[in-house]
Amino acid sequence: MIEDQIASNLSQVRARIQAATERAGRPAGGVALIAVSKKQPASAIRAAYAAGQRAFGESYLQEALDKMAGLADLDIEWHFIGRIQANKTRQIAAHFDWVHGLSDPAHAHRLSEQRPAEAPPLAVCIQVNLSGEASKGGVAPSETAGLLSLCDALPGLRPRGLMTLPAPADDEASQRLPFQALRALRDRLATPERPLDCLSMGMSDDLEAAILEGATQVRIGTAVFGARPYNRGQAGAIATADH
Known part of the structure; x- marks a missing residue:
């Protein structure tokens, strides 16, 4: 059953996170798992929730x-x-945390102006384009301080912190380099008033390298x-059936 498979997958990912956290000499519980559920049906999210997952990422x-x-x-x-x-x-x-x-x-101005008055401020991570790839979003490292000040x-x-999406790399040492650079940038920009306690970095193939360099959230x-495809036409039926 898909519920059992997702529960098993989550258990394996949590074990990887724990092992990497221990290897890094970091305290347990310092890395949050964001389950990226884009292109997955609502039933898959419900199954992950039943297995204890609470944070989900959509694009x-x-x-x-x-x-x-x-x-x-x-x-x-x-x-x-x-x-x-x-x-x-x-x-x-209006809808995201x-x-x-x-x-x-x-976009920062619009998100702030349009945040509902009754909601807490929207937590944001600034995306930093460390490689300068034109195909990737994000600000240059030199522009990060200015956007943070605006926010x-x-x-x-x-x-809350910084986020990056580096180019794929084949070995852990190479994977660690951009994560190391993001952590160093965060360390330079953090202040007591704005500690930038979140580093959103690391995905399925490189979460260990990210955690070794200080990731606090892995996506x-x-x-x-x-890799189950999401059928947009079935979204309503799935959501209704699962509700």
Whole structure:
């Protein structure tokens, strides 16, 4: 059954996180798992929730909203990890707890202005493009301080840390380099008032390298859910059946 498979997968991922945390000499419980559920049906999220998972990452807004509606009975912490578009900021601000990948000052203003007054400030991680790849989102390391300062001044946002999506690498030593660079940048920019306690980095293939370099959140999709395609046309039926 898919429920059993997802529970088994989660157990294996948690064991990897624990082993890497111990190897790094870090205290237990310092790394949060974000289960990246984009392109997965609501039933898969419900199965992961039943296995103890609470934080889920989505990248496609309408798909996420459909699933949120069908899973409204669950106490889920929703993370937006996709590219932000200006016409989507109102819904992101209204429905998500975290945003990973903020890199545009205009989006920062919109998210803050559109955050519901009754909601706590939206937790944000600034996406940093360490490699300078044009195909990747994120600000240059030299621009990160300015965007953080802007977020500090926006009442609807709470800057929590930095996020990166490095190019794939074959060996652990190479995988660790960009994560090391992000941690060093965070250390330079953190202040007592804004400790930047979150480093969102590491996925299914490189979570160990990320944890060794200080990751506090790892974003894991394939290792939790497998590569099952999401059928947008079935979203409503799945959500209704699972509710």
